[in-house]
Amino acid sequence: MTISSQSARDLTANITALSDKSVALMHQRSMSDEAVTTFQNILQKVQEIHDPKAALRSLSAEELDVVRQAHSLAESINISVLSDEGAANLLNAPGHTKDLNNDGLTTIGEGNMLTFPPDNAPASFKAAWEEASDGLSTMDIPTHMIFAVGLANIGREPGDLNWVNPYASPDYDYGAAVSEIIESVEYQYNHNMMSFEQYQKNMSFYNTLTEALA
Template identity: 30%
Template sequence: MSIQNVNNVTPTAIQQRHLIQIPDANFFSDFKTAYAHYQSASPSNPSTDAKQSPSTTSLSDVMGLTYTEMAAVRGTSANDQTAYAAILNRAYSQGGMKDPVAFLQSLTPQEQGIVQRAHCLADPINPATMSKEGAYNLLLPDGYQVDFDHDGIQEVGAGKSVTFPPLDAPEQVKQAWLTATQNMDEGEMMTYQLRMHTMLYGINVNDQTGKSLAPTDQIDSYREGVDKFLAWLEYTKASTPADQYARDKAFFSDMKRLLA
């Protein structure tokens, strides 16, 4: 349940924390199967037969590497991780994703607090004020999101997040991104994430989001965008600090080569 070894490049820990994909058709059934294996191996499960070969499924296998990496960064307690996994299993088993707002409303305040902490939200969640997308993404572990309105910004509860590559980007774009950012620190990578996002969606003015400037599921959109960045870089070279020019030139040249 994670993106690994894309284009023979194993994601770094930093990259892993930022890898986002859409849940595929098998995501929910795979989760429930993995959770059942994990639960059957729990020491608290009296039905586990010690004479049988124990399951090797861990909570990381259930929740995915990106969630596990983020839980470590955030310092999410083991109890909260286990409780959040159980909440997700209920949502996936009881049809909660058909109406995620109603499912979140059905949770106790304590359970809503677990969801809040799982996503490191500053304020208590209020399902009544959320869109379907915002509620849906609260019920997905880190590493998975949806973008129902295709505006390039994912609502997570009441908050919003920007990712690059977009969820529907071609595989070659995802491969190029992993390769080009392999040796970056997190701050630099996030800077280029925002630049590439702006390339596709323009600048958000007064919280007015819209559709992409070019089709995000077509590789030519990325090729043309990178070409424009390189042309603009040359146009503004005289007013750009030399070190910044060198970094940008290297990055966008790499992307151009990898997208060819």
């Protein structure tokens, strides 16, 4: 899947303001205040260059390394192998990257991350998910919906022509999906396929999510 030049422009048009979330993420990545300021200056420097790869090529080696640090990349940035989305997201603030080609993954540099809730999900579902997951550790949040993209693409690689994003449609019915998951959890517990503790955790989360969606 590819992204349009308009999508890239939409992303690079609003990248210069760093939110508290972005700054906190960069500090967690051991970036100094000076390095954070340098990253913000980089975003301001390239905001009029609407081709993300060209924007990256305009940076010095030192500036590219600051971009690498901002996004916590292990390897140096190799612009020649980046997808349009991977390049564009390097020029966005950490924590605000986007799934531009709607494949269910967020590509940052060369890396792919599962995106959930999906970028195209309704604001109401995103708010409900945030409410249901508030205060929970990553380990306590059920993964049925989070890993749906990966499970739908076993044996495939991102970029394959037959890659599937279950959440691609803007009309995807999240409420119905949650109801189906609850039925599945009930079935697994009733057939001794799930412990009572896991059953309780799953049902508590999905019941809260259902109420938040109401």
